[in-house]
Amino acid sequence: MRSNKPMRRIPFSELQSTLERAMLNLGLTPERAALSARLTAETDRDGVRTHGIARVPRFAEMVRLGSVNPHATPKLVSSFGAIERWTGNRGPGNLAAYAAMNRAIELAKLHGLGAVALAETTHWQRAGTYGWQAADSGLAAMCWTNTLANLPPWGATTPALGNNPLVLAIPHQHSPIVLDMAMSQFSYGTLAAYRERGEQLPVPGGYDESGALTTDPAAIERTTRPLPIGFWKGSGLSFALDVLAAMLSGGRTAHQIPSDPIQEVGLSQIFLAISPTSLGTITELNAIATGAIDALHAATPITPNRPARYPGEATLATRKESLHLGVPVDETHWQRLLDLAK
Amino acid sequence: MRSNKPMRRIPFSELQSTLERAMLNLGLTPERAALSARLTAETDRDGVRTHGIARVPRFAEMVRLGSVNPHATPKLVSSFGAIERWTGNRGPGNLAAYAAMNRAIELAKLHGLGAVALAETTHWQRAGTYGWQAADSGLAAMCWTNTLANLPPWGATTPALGNNPLVLAIPHQHSPIVLDMAMSQFSYGTLAAYRERGEQLPVPGGYDESGALTTDPAAIERTTRPLPIGFWKGSGLSFALDVLAAMLSGGRTAHQIPSDPIQEVGLSQIFLAISPTSLGTITELNAIATGAIDALHAATPITPNRPARYPGEATLATRKESLHLGVPVDETHWQRLLDLAK
Numbered sequence: 001m002r003s004n005k006p007m008r009r010i011p012f013s014e015l016q017s018t019l020e021r022a023m024l025n026l027g028l029t030p031e032r033a034a035l036s037a038r039l040t041a042e043t044d045r046d047g048v049r050t051h052g053i054a055r056v057p058r059f060a061e062m063v064r065l066g067s068v069n070p071h072a073t074p075k076l077v078s079s080f081g082a083i084e085r086w087t088g089n090r091g092p093g094n095l096a097a098y099a100a101m102n103r104a105i106e107l108a109k110l111h112g113l114g115a116v117a118l119a120e121t122t123h124w125q126r127a128g129t130y131g132w133q134a135a136d137s138g139l140a141a142m143c144w145t146n147t148l149a150n151l152p153p154w155g156a157t158t159p160a161l162g163n164n165p166l167v168l169a170i171p172h173q174h175s176p177i178v179l180d181m182a183m184s185q186f187s188y189g190t191l192a193a194y195r196e197r198g199e200q201l202p203v204p205g206g207y208d209e210s211g212a213l214t215t216d217p218a219a220i221e222r223t224t225r226p227l228p229i230g231f232w233k234g235s236g237l238s239f240a241l242d243v244l245a246a247m248l249s250g251g252r253t254a255h256q257i258p259s260d261p262i263q264e265v266g267l268s269q270i271f272l273a274i275s276p277t278s279l280g281t282i283t284e285l286n287a288i289a290t291g292a293i294d295a296l297h298a299a300t301p302i303t304p305n306r307p308a309r310y311p312g313e314a315t316l317a318t319r320k321e322s323l324h325l326g327v328p329v330d331e332t333h334w335q336r337l338l339d340l341a342k
Numbered sequence: 343m344r345s346n347k348p349m350r351r352i353p354f355s356e357l358q359s360t361l362e363r364a365m366l367n368l369g370l371t372p373e374r375a376a377l378s379a380r381l382t383a384e385t386d387r388d389g390v391r392t393h394g395i396a397r398v399p400r401f402a403e404m405v406r407l408g409s410v411n412p413h414a415t416p417k418l419v420s421s422f423g424a425i426e427r428w429t430g431n432r433g434p435g436n437l438a439a440y441a442a443m444n445r446a447i448e449l450a451k452l453h454g455l456g457a458v459a460l461a462e463t464t465h466w467q468r469a470g471t472y473g474w475q476a477a478d479s480g481l482a483a484m485c486w487t488n489t490l491a492n493l494p495p496w497g498a499t500t501p502a503l504g505n506n507p508l509v510l511a512i513p514h515q516h517s518p519i520v521l522d523m524a525m526s527q528f529s530y531g532t533l534a535a536y537r538e539r540g541e542q543l544p545v546p547g548g549y550d551e552s553g554a555l556t557t558d559p560a561a562i563e564r565t566t567r568p569l570p571i572g573f574w575k576g577s578g579l580s581f582a583l584d585v586l587a588a589m590l591s592g593g594r595t596a597h598q599i600p601s602d603p604i605q606e607v608g609l610s611q612i613f614l615a616i617s618p619t620s621l622g623t624i625t626e627l628n629a630i631a632t633g634a635i636d637a638l639h640a641a642t643p644i645t646p647n648r649p650a651r652y653p654g655e656a657t658l659a660t661r662k663e664s665l666h667l668g669v670p671v672d673e674t675h676w677q678r679l680l681d682l683a684k
Contacts, residue, residue, distance in 0.1 A: 080620035082424050083454030112425030113614075115455055117621065140586055149637075153650035156641035160650065168582040170589065179582045181575045203555070203573050204546070211644070213545070229572025231545050233523045236653035240510040240521045243634045244482055247512065247618050247627050255637030272455075272614075276589050278422035279459065285589050292585045295491075295597030299498035302553070308495035308502065311578035 008334065009326030015053070016041040021341035022056060026063050027070040032095055039094050043126040044327045047318040048180075050189050051126040053333045058262065059092070059123075060340055067265050068092060068122050074099050077119075077250070082111035085250055088121025090265050097124040100271045101133050101143065108139055108273035118269040119251025121145075128180030128312075130271065131169030135176030138282075140274040141169045146242045148257045148264045151184050152225055154235035159224065161238040162254040163187065168311075171276065172289040178312035183238035184226045191217040191226070245270050350676060351668030357395070358383040363683035364398060368405050369412040374437055381436050385468040386669045389660035390522075392531050393468040395675045400604065401434070401465075402682055409607050410434060410464050416441050419461075419592070424453035427592055430463025432607050439466040442613045443475050443485065450481055450615035460611040461593025463487075470522030470654075473511030476615050477518030480624075483511045487611040488584045490599045493526050494567055496577035501566065503580040504596040505529065510653075513618065514631040520654035525580035526568045533559040533568070587612045 010018075016037050023033035044052035062068040072091030076084060084103065088096035100116040107114020124130070124145055134141030147162035163184040170177040186194075186205045194201055194217040204213040206220030206227045213227070220226055228234030246253040251268035258264060276285050297307045322328070352360075361379035370378060386394035404410040414433030418426060426445065430438035442458040449456020466472070466487055476483030489504035505526040512519040528536075528547040536543055536559040546555040548562035548569045555569070562568055570576030588595040593610035600606060618627050639649045664670070 078621055079454075080617070081453035081455075083616065083620060085621050111423035111453055112421075113423075113455060113457055115616070140589070153638055153641055155645070155648065156643050156650040158642040160638050160641035168579070168586065170582060170586055177582055177585060179578045181572070181578065185572055185575075229575045230523070230527055231571075233527075233571050235650070236521045236523065237510070239634070239638060239652055240512060240519055243512055243514075243519060243631050244510065244616075246630045246634070247482070248616065248621060250622050250626065250630075253630060253634040253637070255634065274425065274457070274586075274590065275422070278425060279420055279427050279590060280592050284592065288588045288592075288595060289585050292581070292588065292595040292597065295595070296495055296502050296581060299495050299502035300500040301498050303497070306497065308498040308577070310581055 006331040007328050008331055009328050010334065011326050012041060012045055012323055015044065015327050015329070018337055018341045019053065019056070022060070022337060025340060025342075026060055028092070032092070035098065036092060036094055039098065039129055040125065041327070043129065044329055045319055045322040046315050047322070048126050048128065049328070049330065050187070053329060053337050055123070055125055056340060057336050061262060062122070062265075065262065067263050074118065074121070082107050082114045083248070084116050085248070086116055086118045088118055090120055090122055093122035093124040093267070094129070096121045097130050097269060097271070098133065100269065101130040101141065101273065104141070104271040104273040105134060105137055105139050108275045112278040113272065113274040115248070115273075116271045117245065117248035118271065119249035121267050121269055122265045123267070124269065126180070127165035127167045128178050131167040131178040131180060132176065134273050135169040135171045135178060138171045138277060140171065140276055141167070142272045143167045143270055144241050144245060145267055145269040146245050146252075146254050146257070147267065148259050148261065149254045150188070151228055151238060153239065154228060154232040157223075157225060160255060161228070161235060162242055162257075164238045164241045164254075166241060170289060171285075173286055175316055176312060177289065177310050178315065180311070181229070183228055183234045183241075185229055186217075186226060188221070188226070191221055195221065348673040349670050350673055351670050352676065353668050354383060354387055354665055357386065357669050357671070360679055360683045361395065361398070364402070364679060367682060367684075368402055370434070374434070377440065378434060378436055381440065381471055382467065383669070385471065386671055387661055387664040388657050389664070390468050390470065391670070391672065392529070395671060395679050397465070397467055398682060399678050403604060404464070404607075407604065409605050416460065416463075424449050424456045425590070426458050427590070428458055428460045430460055432462055432464055435464035435466040435609070436471065438463045439472050439611060439613070440475065442611065443472040443483065443615065446483070446613040446615035447476060447479055447481050450617045454620040455614065455616040457590070457612065457614045459587065459590035459592075460613065461591035463609050463611055464607045465609070466611065468522070469507035469509045470520050472613065473509040473520040473522060474518065477511040477513045477520060480513045480619060482513060482616040482618055483509070484614045485509045485612055486583050486587060487609055488587050488596050488599070489609065490601050490603065490606045491596045492530070493570055493580060495581065496570065496574040499565075499567060502597060503570070503577060504584055504599070506580045506583045506596075508583060512631065515628055517658055518654060519631065519652050520657065522653070523571070525570055525576045525583075527571055528559075528568060530563070530568070533563055537563065584610075
């Protein structure tokens with residue numbers, strides 16, 4: 001996301017080691033601090049700045065308030081064949097999600113596909129992290145989380161749905177297809193960023209006070225009526241993802257999650273991994289994906305020489321640049337992280 | 343969908359037996375003709391008139407032209423644990439899809455979850471059919487199909503994506519949650535219906551000749567630029583669903599499917615079933631879904647006394663009315679069906 005804020009570039013290794021010190025200070029064991037630091041640093045490295053170090057101060061505050069227990073680890077609750085229920089025990093959400101996807105991958109290697117339903121967890125930071133995790137292991141994956149209620153269902157004006165990010169990941173040579181999308185067209189963070197820059201949204205993003213669709217971010221902030229993707233469709237999809245995650249995990253649905261972001265705990269998540277190589281050869285699988293990518297790129301672009309892109313396509317270029325030139329971070333976020341790493 | 347066309351109501355049993363005669367005339371065996379007739383009659387019974395008897399003349403034409411083989415049955419290609427590859431052998435798509443979901447349900451009962459990836463199939467008619475099939479058996483399900491390319495990817499003006507309907511189904515007492523949504527905001531059939539009535543779309547549905555978002559259905563028909571749900575998000579989701587279905591089934595992606603609807607064959611589909619009762623009791627599972635439904639209904643409605651609805655909520659009322667008063671059908675569609683049933 002673009003920003004007017006002062007930026008700087010930090011070498012990846014410095015970003016990671018700084019995060020690691022901050023996590024140690026918050027009480028994580030060395031091994032868990034290192035993993036958490038890597039996942040967060042990789043998020044900024046890949047250009048998803050809303051969900052990297054920007055979120056660490058909130059995480060620290062949640063640890064301080066006791067809503068996240070830095071010592072809690074995910075535990076198996078029950079299992080049946082290729083599906084398992086786990087609880088996150090309200091520990092760090094990224095570590096629980098990483099463990100859950102790892103376990104789903106193990107199950108998929110045994111059974112062709114496998115799922116972990118995780119209850120009582122906390123914010124997993126970047127959703128796409130767990131898609132990359134699977135795709136980098138040669139697995140396809142689908143995962144999603146519910147959230148606090150922040151989106152009115154279609155036909156209503158008060159929030160009753162989460163924006164419930166959904167991830168689909170497909171391995172493909174060195175450039176996987178990774179889709180990471182929330183059920184609202186724009187997050188509140190994105191609305192705020194547009195407002196601060198004095199810009200209109202590129203497409204309608206919600207409703208104004210008169211109930212009309214608008215591209216004015218401030219109007220949507222005032223009504224708290226952001227638009228679900230596809231209007232009634234995203235509303236329905238958000239609801240179905242929420243209920244399925246809660247039912248399979250034995251956990252909470254959106255309306256049972258505290259509405260204060262600093263207390264957004266008790267989330268329900270699903271991690272589904274599928275092993276394409278249990279059914280086809282890598283050559284065959286790659287050829288299918290490459291053919292589809294080529295056809296996508298062959299569509300006539302609106303802007304000459306800017307072909308349509310597949311989900312995740314831009315990530316590798318951003319990643320390469322971050323590793324070469326340093327990871328771009330907001331100056332303010334960096335200073336806050338340094339404070340936590342002291 | 344509303345229509346200005348003359349309608350009549352046909353008793354469900356008469357609709358079903360008429361369909362059965364038509365399918366026998368097209369060469370289906372008695373058992374397969376009966377199943378096909380039931381699935382199609384249930385589609386009209388549930389009010390999804392675009393995908394019920396309205397589609398039978400096209401199916402008959404595809405059989406006549408040889409693009410659908412009425413005698414072909416789905417066959418297992420390979421399997422690994424809880425996932426299987428099948429081919430539809432270009433037989434009737436609804437029968438292949440029904441068999442695939444049945445097999446996914448069997449796998450889920452054995453393994454907690456199960457999947458069938460189906461290649462070389464033909465149009466499955468109503469997507470939601472296979473969601474209801476799973477939910478009525480107490481299983482949760484996710485299934486999707488690719489289609490011919492009929493949707494420009496985000497950033498392009500020519501079709502390279504299918505509208506790839508996606509279904510999520512969750513069992514819940516006698517009233518399952520069943521979401522059935524295509525990746526375009528409106529189908530071409532819906533655009534035509536609005537144009538014929540001289541109405542504007544309720545929300546923007548695509549682009550006009552100047553490249554601006556429009557609610558004018560005729561303008562979208564002219565540009566063939568319908569809107570993916572959530573703009574870039576639905577574009578990415580459509581692409582990922584397409585590639586995943588083709589990779590797992592070893593089948594075709596959208597760009598390899600003939601662009602003439604009468605030759606839309608060789609589709610790839612995924613049927614994933616999950617057994618919630620392998621992890622929780624029915625009482626617990628129902629309580630979770632009921633709680634979420636109650637919270638949805640409690641959101642402040644835009645129109646007083648018209649609460650937000652969950653996906654599938656309206657279906658049971660429509661079904662009951664159809665069974666009581668007869669199934670509403672277009673007079674023209676009914677006459678065409680009678681011709682095929684002679």
